[in-house]
Amino acid sequence: MTTEDKSMTNTDYLTQSDAVKQRFDRLKQREVILEVKGLSKIYKTAKGETTALKNISFKTHRREFVCVIGPSGCGKSTLARILAGLESYNGGEALLDGKPITGPGRDRGMVFQGYTLFPWRTVKENVMFGLQMNNITTNEAAREADQWLDLVGLEKFANAYPHELSGGMKQRVAIARALVNQPRILLMDEPFGALDAQTRCKMQTHLLEIWRNIDITIVFITHDLDEAIFLADRILVLKAHPGEVMELIEVPVSRPRSVEQLFSPEFLATKARLEALIHPKEETDTNEIPIQQRMLRFVNIEDNVE
């Protein structure tokens, strides 16, 4: 909260209705599942060291839905990968149920942006995979897989191979595959990033439906502001170079969420705040080549399209 600029900050997003406030109070009374304390990650490259994450701290309570958002290069994917145990970290702590994360494990499920389904296994066999790897008999695994396929609505495709599915369906299988292990948290790294707008919207609603019905805490990485507000209880906003926490926003939009809320005042206020944090007006992003305001004209001056 170092670069607080009052002139462009609208504080409406901080006002919460009573219902929302009560929800947050209840949420914070739940036990802490994930605790990140002063986490940092440094990449050593030929050119020297790059700090990907610097002093990240936050807590997530049981059955909370947290979105992590930030510009490209803020290390939000790295954070998810560290939590999954797929990457090491250089400083600080990441605790799941009070125990430090040392490597990948079935207590943290992950859904990737690329679908990562096993192409040689049918949909059902994909969902069974996690159980089989953890020494559960095939019969038992098949029975459980059926239940989870039911939950994501793909029971009819149990015997299809991944290449026969659409992107949205693949991601539903990936969610079922991760949830069948009954992890403590579900990490989702831009899971809907590759989907078209319409499918993404359906998947968001579907995901909220799943989340409401099972005991799962979700950490969801995205760069889409609407998606973050629509899904999250709280939004962890990161900034780039180095990746640091700018703010942990409590989303004032009431639950259950619906598409109509996209234009509610709370939603718009939150979005305005996120815009201000992620795309500050005066700073030009040094990573991007600026778009030229005045272009050379290559067509006849009278041939106007607008």
Added chain:
Amino acid sequence: MRFSSNVSSWFNVRQELSPERRKIVGWASFLLPILLWCAVSYVPFIWHPMVVVQQAGDVDYFQTDMLVTREVFDEEVANMQNDGKRLPEGKAANPIYLPAPHEVAKAFYTAFTTEPAQKEGLWLHQSLWQSIQVIFWGFFISSLIGVPLGILCGTYSVFSRLFEPFIEFFRYLPAPAFGALMVAILGIYDGPKIAIIVIGTFFQQVLIISNTTRKLDYSLLEAAMTLGTNKFKLLWHVVIPGILPDLYRDLRILLGWAWTYLIVAELIGTSSGITLFITQQARYQHFENVYAAIFIIGFIGLGSDLMLAWLGKRLFAWNKAVNKE
């Protein structure tokens, strides 16, 4: 207009042809060389540098069916004319080493039905069977060690660093160079021949398979790890099933290479198999049999590859890339 656009549509860059056109071009691939061969064999003025004597005339050393060069024949005709003797008669012909297609076609049948020249000699099908056995055992022994080693090298860096540098060196040593050594170690029969095929296949096999293994999408392994798969289960439940179609394709290609080592391998020690058949037929100048035998190797090779490709499609129905082939 219609026609010209049709002609250019045969040459669309990296676009697949229609099924009918694919069929046409596929047949043409074999028909063109055969047509060329027919032209050279049956059209006298294209090549035919020799003359086959039909009537010796008064040339004392000419005999019926003797092949002489055109220069010698023309010279003798001129000599006989000068001496006023009977002229020899002859017909333009190709050299003995280029039999006509119909002769080779006939040899496909007769080669199998002609009794071996020597008593202890082998029939053609017996020679072929010998060769196929040598290939099979060579490829089988190589794969028995090469496939697991390749997969291990592609999966665990420690194996890759331990084995690949030496294998990289060894694969440059030409397999036939080990012929004499292998005879000294393994005797003169099938042992050294199989060993040459193993040496020729194994080292390439390890490197190719380790490369294929490394190409497996790492995110599949990551996904498996987040589902609680341990390091050792990853190998059996993710790496191996994931690379299987590519591994299968690699083995098909490597089997083709193994065939190319066959002839050299069979010359080592006592020659055997199809190579012995070919060298003997060439010694007796039965070149139509030589061609027939060479083509049979081609048919066996192509035939087995097509069969394996067909089988691969059934086995790996889940693989999109294979289905598109």
